[in-house]
Amino acid sequence: MFMTIFGILGCTAILITGFGMKDSLNGIIDNQYKKIIHYDIIGVYNPDASQKEKGDYDKAVNDIKGVKKKDNVYFESVTAKPKGVIDNQQITMMVPEHKNTFNDFVTLRNIDNGHKMKLKNDGVAITQKLAKLGHYKVGDHMNIQDKAGHKHKVRIAQITQMYAGHDVIMDSSYYQKAFDKKVKYNGKIINLKDRSDKNINKVSRDLNSQDAAMTAVQSNQSKTAINTILDGLDNIVLIIVLASSALSFVVLFTLTNINVSERTRELATLRVLGFYKRETVMYIYRETIILTIIGILVGFIGGYYLHQFIMSTLPPNNAMADMTLYWTNFAISTGLTLLFSFIVMLIMARKISKIDMLGALNSVD
Known part of the structure; x- marks a missing residue:
């Protein structure tokens, strides 16, 4: 449980920070050269x-x-x-x-x-x-x-x-x-x-x-320099998104795989008792979904503070970032995490459906 929550927390927090970094630096352009200068x-x-x-x-x-x-x-x-x-x-x-x-x-x-x-x-x-x-x-x-x-x-x-x-x-x-x-x-x-x-x-x-x-x-001299930084930041944000996505997938796949492997006899018993494949899959995956949602919600808090820390220390002494986090950052981060969770569910559903019920029930723990 804790491994899943902390793994998803880290993934969500990093995603929010990555998207938030781009928005914060874009906010310099919007605020500085549209509302101030x-x-x-x-x-x-x-x-x-x-x-x-x-x-x-x-x-x-x-x-x-x-x-x-x-x-x-x-x-x-x-x-x-x-x-x-x-x-x-x-x-x-x-x-x-x-x-x-x-x-x-x-x-x-x-x-x-x-x-x-x-x-x-x-x-x-x-x-x-x-x-x-x-x-x-x-x-x-x-x-x-x-x-x-x-x-x-x-x-x-x-x-x-x-x-x-x-x-x-x-x-x-x-x-x-x-x-x-x-x-x-x-x-x-x-x-x-x-x-x-x-x-x-x-x-x-x-x-x-x-x-x-x-x-x-x-006035456009500083604007040009900031735009140059933003162009390079796109690649950094892409790397952050890919890395955090990989983290989410690995965490969910590994822990769900361990969960299924350790409960083979229990799952086989459910099948023998007449549970449908879908019911058997959800028996395991209902836990994963609940823990994933808890990890995402806690990740919102972690992402907020991580973004605040990075954007307060990253700019030089003569610059300041926009610290606003938009709701789209949280929505996209949540959507990506749930997408990887759904992909893992499809993979695990095939594994659960292929469990050898007789062999599992005859095995000695």
Whole structure:
């Protein structure tokens, strides 16, 4: 009984984890680039360039065809070293010119209920994975180091959902308070109507060709990297499914075979007493079905916690997986396990029907 339950538990848990891994990484794409990130390009330029160069850059932005929305933003790469983390974490710091419309480019979402948030003026918004790494809570302070090597202490006013990368976002008034200077916008954040990779690359090249240009940050760069991982994950999920399926089949076949072999005389007695073949098979297999169902139900719990453990430790420090397990994972895992159980039942039915009743009854235990 325990061997069957634990064997099916392991099979079901591994199946749920395998399918769940794929869904969790797919969830990064769906959540990050459909619900959170809406901008396509941040064109970063030198704010100290000549007026002509900056004017040419503005003209290049205005000449872009198919711009849905655009705004000024301050963009800088900073670093922080959260408590308990060995390496410095690379962080994208953004200060939008108009905080009330910033959700059109990056939606700030509450980590508890997913509701939209607006930037506050009494602190910064940091991403969920950064908060988890440093064990930060709302109201705590953290130090960030700018590109000049100067450290600045900022207060955490909000923690927002983000699945790839670390971000620190603040409004212009808090930037002036924390950095003791007025913000000097150095970027154009742009939403395009045509969001294809080809068009985004073309616009980036046009912006980077300007004398004032420093770089063009594309939101689809991380998306491409994640899609590459997902392509390779399909083979891993296939291996997991095949391995767990083989485990299920071997466990059920071996234990059912042992059960039948040890109870040959009992089965022969039933046949002699007038039981039909189907009744004799179900006499044995009713136990197997009940134990299989118990193993599947316990496997749901094991699969949930195994998936949570793997998906919380697998992503790197600058990424976070979607921990949601869909009902389809449980349904498919249950269906496959029951299918293998049915196949084993067909095989065992043939073996039971071929039992030599006379020889079994005459044998000495």
